[in-house]
Amino acid sequence: MAALAEPIRRALYRYVVAQSAPVNRDQAAEGGGVARHVAKFHLDKLVEDGLLDVDYARPPGRGGPGAGRPAKLYRRSARQLAVSLPQRDYELAGRLLARAVTAAERDHTPVGDALRDAARDVGESLGHRAREQAGARASRATVLDATTNVLRDCGYEPRTDATGVTLANCPFHALAQDYTDLVCGMNLELMTGFVDGLERSDFKARLEPCPGQCCVRLAKA
DSSP states (O other), X not given: OGXXXXXXXXXXXXXXXXXXXXXXXXXXXXXXXXXXXXXXXXXXXXXXXXXXXXXXXXXXXXXXXXXXXOEEEEEEOSSOOOOOSSOOOHHHHHHHHHHHHHHHHHHTOOHXXXXXXXXXXXXXXXXXXXXHHHOTTOOHHHHHHHHHHHHHHTTOXXXXXXXXXXXXOOTTHHHHHHSHHHHHHXXXXXXXXXXXXXXXXXXXXXXXXXXXXXXXXXXXX
């Protein structure tokens, strides 16, 4: 992550998250071996980037009138961050599988069928999102732009050409390597649901395995 590429900033971040309680600027400066004003600059940058959170509190035993302003304290952010290049989304795969197992146990249906249903439902909601971005009565070009925006956010790295949309990255790559039929089938249902959610007949999701990219392609219908 670019925010941690700077050595001083990275050292301050590591110091703060290693503490059992929030720390003030003086503590961080001492822990990082830098001047207080340098620590302040980098700590506030870490807050801006969402890597640290801020609390305000007075030192123990100090309160009431004349106690001064509460000190600014830094702690690890409560946000969950994951960095992967190229982008992967194993959390989505896990959620789909958990939803499928739950439905299969509840309805006494095969897990594979439940997984296909879950993937199609989620894909359809993504397609609805793209359709809403494009707006009512949108042109094909506008729909295509919205489609690529949503799929890009999902990590697919969509690339358009005259024949459709190629998904240059598989967000489930490691799983697809080990469980190809299961994961690629799930992905096909996800993209089929996406096309359904678009409510357009411009594209059709097809399995077109190709080394180095997603096994599914959105081909012109």
